[in-house]
Amino acid sequence: MTPFRGKLRIRHLEIVLMVADQGSLSKAASQLHMTQSGLSRAIAEIEECVDGRLFERSAKGMVCTPLGLAMCRHASILLSDFGKAEADLAAVARGELGSLTVGCFAMFSGWPLADAVRGFRGAHPQVALTIQMGTHERLIEDLDSGSLDVLISRYTSSLDPLIYRSISLLDDSVVLTCSIGHPLAASTDPKLADCARYPWLTALPGGRIRRELDDMWRRHSLAPPAMIGALSLEFGMAMLSSGEGNYVWMLPGGVAAALQARGALCVLPVDLQLATFPLAAIWRRDRSSTRQVRAFIAALARVVKEGQAA
Known part of the structure; x- marks a missing residue:
């Protein structure tokens, strides 16, 4: 076991993210229910684990070094994975078949999302389902961090196809x-x-x-x-x-x-002639689509198809 794996703890990840978010040792210590000296010792311990400085003091407070920024990115993903694992294990312990977290751009939260959720729940009542609504940009961040399994939104030109998989559901204006x-x-x-x-x-x-x-x-x-x-x-x-x-x-x-x-x-009946992108189910290429994700996308596709036929 490497020193990194042997010494780094979940608490360390929470500390790094809190200090980066607060930009202040005193504020971060208060949020973490620690003394400021205890927090300073913890940061020194984490920096020893990663063999480098994570923060620098500036006129604006504690600022992440490039190593600190990379650490925050990975810490966010790892903590999201731990949260996802906790939700999945809790669902299985309750007799359910795992969990599924779906993000949806706010304007699609009624149709087709609500109709798809009803169909999915009817066919898969033992999956613990969570829905998160928001803006496209915020939900992409959540998808990147691992807190979402799949995102329902417009597939815009800013999304890198080498990073994201997608299934187009609807082209509309x-x-x-x-x-x-x-x-x-x-x-x-x-x-x-x-x-x-x-x-x-x-x-x-x-x-x-x-x-x-x-x-x-x-x-x-x-x-x-x-x-x-x-x-x-x-x-x-x-x-x-x-x-x-x-x-x-x-x-x-x-x-x-x-x-x-x-x-x-x-x-x-007014043609606004605005550029549009397809409604799509989007997930990360570095995270496999689970059986629950595939079943939810299928339920969503059925709702969209029925809507087009109506």
Whole structure:
């Protein structure tokens, strides 16, 4: 056994991540319920294990060295693996067949995710299932750290195919929607200029879609409408149903079609001509897809296929 394997402990990994996160020995010691001198001794012990400095003092506090950054990256992955192992073992001890943690970009959390979860649970009731919602960028970080088994999101051009595997589920565009009682809902041929007279619920500022919207307004010589950036189905539905402000809402086409079929909103026949990427199931190439992952992707694919046929 090497000195590294023989001496490095889970507690050491937690210490490194806490100091890196807090940037201060006193704050990290408080969070870890340690004395500052005890924490300093622990860091020295860890640095002896890895044979190098992990932190340097600066005007901004404790800053990671390149070795420290690498240590944090591996510590995050290792702790996620320990957490995953703990969840799997606890599930088996309860008589279940392991665990599955699925991340989902927030705008797909209703359709197709909720429908897929119902189908998966019906066929695999003994799998402990956890769902995490969030932004694409944050969920990719969680996938990289190992806290997610699979991610349901758009497969964007920024994802390296040498690092990530994927199964494409749906190619659809971004569409514009409004409430059933909105003035635009009664129009058979609304124009972009008509839609620009009302406030919009859109993607978050600074992202690709907002930049494409800015280009769109310039191409059409239109003043941009008031826009609220939000990635929440619950918030969007609340804004539409309030009847105040007459908002229009940008949504993925498949999500919008499912909500329109339920009578929740109206899809406007306006071509925004925005670049889109396919909805996909994404996982890391360095982590094998488990039987639970494959079964969940199959359930999701069935829901998408049924939605397209409807």
